[in-house]
Amino acid sequence: MDKLVIADRKFDSRLLIGTGKFASCEIMAEAIARSGTEIVTVALRRVDIENENDDMLSAIDRSKYLLLPNTSGARDAEEAVRLSKLARAATGINWVKLEVTPDPYYLLPDPVETLKAAEVLIKDNFIVLPYINADPILAKKLEDAGTATVMPLASPIGSNQGIKVRAALEIIIEQANIPVVVDAGLGLPSHAADAMEMGADAVLVNTAIATASDPPAMAEAFKLAVEAGRAAYKSGPPAAGRKASASSPLTGFLRDE
Amino acid sequence: METLKINGVQKQFSAGLPQTLTELLKHLNINEATVVAEIGGEIIARQNFAQTELSTGQVIELIRFVGGG
Numbered sequence: 349m350d351k352l353v354i355a356d357r358k359f360d361s362r363l364l365i366g367t368g369k370f371a372s373c374e375i376m377a378e379a380i381a382r383s384g385t386e387i388v389t390v391a392l393r394r395v396d397i398e399n400e401n402d403d404m405l406s407a408i409d410r411s412k413y414l415l416l417p418n419t420s421g422a423r424d425a426e427e428a429v430r431l432s433k434l435a436r437a438a439t440g441i442n443w444v445k446l447e448v449t450p451d452p453y454y455l456l457p458d459p460v461e462t463l464k465a466a467e468v469l470i471k472d473n474f475i476v477l478p479y480i481n482a483d484p485i486l487a488k489k490l491e492d493a494g495t496a497t498v499m500p501l502a503s504p505i506g507s508n509q510g511i512k513v514r515a516a517l518e519i520i521i522e523q524a525n526i527p528v529v530v531d532a533g534l535g536l537p538s539h540a541a542d543a544m545e546m547g548a549d550a551v552l553v554n555t556a557i558a559t560a561s562d563p564p565a566m567a568e569a570f571k572l573a574v575e576a577g578r579a580a581y582k583s584g585p586p587a588a589g590r591k592a593s594a595s596s597p598l599t600g601f602l603r604d605e
Numbered sequence: 606m607e608t609l610k611i612n613g614v615q616k617q618f619s620a621g622l623p624q625t626l627t628e629l630l631k632h633l634n635i636n637e638a639t640v641v642a643e644i645g646g647e648i649i650a651r652q653n654f655a656q657t658e659l660s661t662g663q664v665i666e667l668i669r670f671v672g673g674g
């Protein structure tokens with residue numbers, strides 16, 4: 349079977365789902381179910397002590413889905429390490445999606461602080477899945493440091509632009525010996541299929557599903573696209589050419605020449 | 606007046622501090638099972654909430670999971 353293997357753990361689904369921006373826990377839970385995912389990301393925030401708010405975690409069946417806490421909101425390595433430790437204390441899980449995004453406008457990840465945090469966390473027995481810009485050298489350095497994956501962006505988080513860093517992403521995929529999970533910016537199922545056809549091992553989608561008019565239906569559309577893209581990649585797609593190449597025989601026309 | 610700084614906000618306890626972290630969470634109507642706590646930058650394991658005694662002036666962070674990508 350064609351399984352996704354991250355840190356020795358096997359997954360049938362190659363679609364990771366983010367849980368932000370859903371209108372309700374019920375819609376989120378249904379979208380998660382329809383997506384076929386086995387890994388869902390969550391964030392950590394201060395409890396609003398003035399207004400009791402719902403606990404969204406109760407909507408996620410943890411016997412079915414691996415919870416992948418992220419370090420969103422961290423602006424440097426120190427904050428990311430602190431958030432990772434809090435997440436581990438909360439869940440007992442040592443997996444973390446490492447995000448260090450000091451720039452609030454484009455939310456681009458800081459490569460220096462991300463590598464620094466990854467090194468600290470790996471020493472502390474975390475399984476680290478770092479969110480990075482599509483930088484092949486950084487991807488290699490993180491792999492060498494011992495991260496479980498690399499998670500390069502397709503375009504800025506939540507921008508729905510699809511793959512804007514194609515050439516760099518191709519190099520990352522070519523050189524990686526760990527799974528490459530394309531994260532951020534995939535706005536349509538076709539974008540997800542695109543990444544999978546390129547040879548990405550998995551994709552992570554949040555905004556495109558959560559903010560669709562019908563999130564569960566969109567989740568299923570992404571599921572199908574990821575499966576189609578993976579199947580196409582495994583089938584060895586032929587190269588694109590500039591000229592036509594007839595699909596029908598050119599001989600035996602009804603004319604004399 | 607006894608105070609705690611909880612999630613960045615100074616809270617005054619005119620009737621005295623809750624004795625333990627568990628009692629503080631009850632006082633705030635927060636389900637203990639859903640939060641993770643830090644006191645003075647140190648993470649407190651959930652199984653130790655009931656034994657963790659509070660003292661005035663402590664800086665407490667109460668954190669929980671929310672949706673995120």
